Amino acid sequence: MSSFVVCHQAWNGMLGLSASSFFSSSLPGARVLGRSASREGVWGRRLCSCGIYGVRNWMAAEPVEDRRMGRRAAVLASDTGEEAELTRSRSFLSVRAEEDLLACIRMEAEAGKLPSNVASGLEELYNNYRNAVLQSGDPKASEIILSNMSAAFDRILLDVEDPFVFSPYHKAIREPFDYYMFGQNYIRPLVDFSRSYVGNISLFYDMEEILRQGHNIVLMSNHQTEADPAIIALLLERKLPHLAEKMIFVAGDRVLIDPLCKPFSMGRNLLCVYSKKHMFDDPELAEMKRIANTKSLKELAMLLRTGSNIIWIAPSGGRDRPDPVTGDWYPVRFLVCKLLSFATKNSKVL
Numbered sequence: 313m314s315s316f317v318v319c320h321q322a323w324n325g326m327l328g329l330s331a332s333s334f335f336s337s338s339l340p341g342a343r344v345l346g347r348s349a350s351r352e353g354v355w356g357r358r359l360c361s362c363g364i365y366g367v368r369n370w371m372a373a374e375p376v377e378d379r380r381m382g383r384r385a386a387v388l389a390s391d392t393g394e395e396a397e398l399t400r401s402r403s404f405l406s407v408r409a410e411e412d413l414l415a416c417i418r419m420e421a422e423a424g425k426l427p428s429n430v431a432s433g434l435e436e437l438y439n440n441y442r443n444a445v446l447q448s449g450d451p452k453a454s455e456i457i458l459s460n461m462s463a464a465f466d467r468i469l470l471d472v473e474d475p476f477v478f479s480p481y482h483k484a485i486r487e488p489f490d491y492y493m494f495g496q497n498y499i500r501p502l503v504d505f506s507r508s509y510v511g512n513i514s515l516f517y518d519m520e521e522i523l524r525q526g527h528n529i530v531l532m533s534n535h536q537t538e539a540d541p542a543i544i545a546l547l548l549e550r551k552l553p554h555l556a557e558k559m560i561f562v563a564g565d566r567v568l569i570d571p572l573c574k575p576f577s578m579g580r581n582l583l584c585v586y587s588k589k590h591m592f593d594d595p596e597l598a599e600m601k602r603i604a605n606t607k608s609l610k611e612l613a614m615l616l617r618t619g620s621n622i623i624w625i626a627p628s629g630g631r632d633r634p635d636p637v638t639g640d641w642y643p644v645r646f647l648v649c650k651l652l653s654f655a656t657k658n659s660k661v662l
Contacts, residue, residue, distance in 0.1 A: 313526055313619045404465040410454075413438065413461060426472060433572050434465055445501045453501070460498050467494065467575035478568045480604065481611035482582040484557070491579030492557065496549070498576070499542040508547060516552050519622065523558070526619040531559075535626035538567060541580050544624070555622065560615070562625045565590070565601075583608050583615075583623070 403420065407413045414435065421431035438461050445453050467489075485491045510516070519529050537543070545556035560581040567573040568584055585608050586601035615621045634641050 313528070313617075402466065404462045404469065407458070407462055410442075410458065413458065413465070417465070420469060425469065430468070430472060430571055434468065437461075437464075437572060448501055448504070450501060456501050460501070463494060464498060464575065467491075468571055471574050472571055475571075476574060476578060478577070478582065478584045480584055480607040481615070482563075482578075482580075482584060484581050485578050491575060493579070495542050495576045495579040496546060499539050500546060502539075503543070503546055510547050510551070513551070516548065516555060520552065520555055523555075523620045523622060528616050528619060529622040531622065531624045532627055533624070534628055535631045537631065538573065538576075540626075541624075542576070558622055560621060560623045562623070583612055 403416050404413065407416055417426065417431050417434050417438075420426040421428060426434070441461060442457050445457050450456060522529055541559070541561050544559065548556040558581070560583060563577060563580070563582040563584050564587045565584070567577045568582075585605050591601055592598050612623070615623070632641060
């Protein structure tokens, strides 16, 4: 059994995304991206204002069509199995207008069910998401916004009431509520599929064949937004849905503890780790983090021994950001970490 590594430059060149200029600000905890001019050279040409780039030589590029069934799913994002959960508040799912949704946030905060910082975060998230989806020009934008945000707020409130704890290796929760499709449907309206593409499509078919043979694949790339898992899956779901759903992502602790992020993380296969650069932010927690990372490393070893796994790692340990002086975007420097070294040891480059 072998492990194959797809290097970061090739991977970035495979997916070309077009989206709203406020794409990242409509995601939990993300920052507004895309204020710089195009950059050329090895990182290629600017494809969109949300910070996704493609390399110059993207052979065999294939456009990504907007799936009408997916569009309807985006409108009905809450129809993913939550009817099986009957023992909790459903206040957000009963709203029928924007004013009701915002009033519901304030009502839950006043009732003590939502901390004030989470309540203010929900209002900011709603406004950012609303602005982004309206820019898409979809005639059903208002319906999509209300449906998706109602479902998101319902899931966030559920986690505040009963916090979910991630295991070192977390498998996507698909029932009774399908968190995977929930995340897909939330991000779907933010992507302009008519101007997005999958480049070097043959490499993805090669990956599927490698996985069928029992080998592993490790993908390494720079990290653009917290929506990267959903973006990758959305651009692959038409031709390679199994590849998208099978992918395992190495996730840092913030997306595992932030209540605005957690419902989206719960729908992904994750190896949960603490970032090396934040290991000693609180010295009293350093040992706990070390032990947790050791457990995740053991889970990774088990996955690699089992075979037929595809694992995505952002070796930089963080998202790309603009230079504070020039404003130009640049890829974050890769950090050498035990997890990355272990995953790529004796691996072959694809």
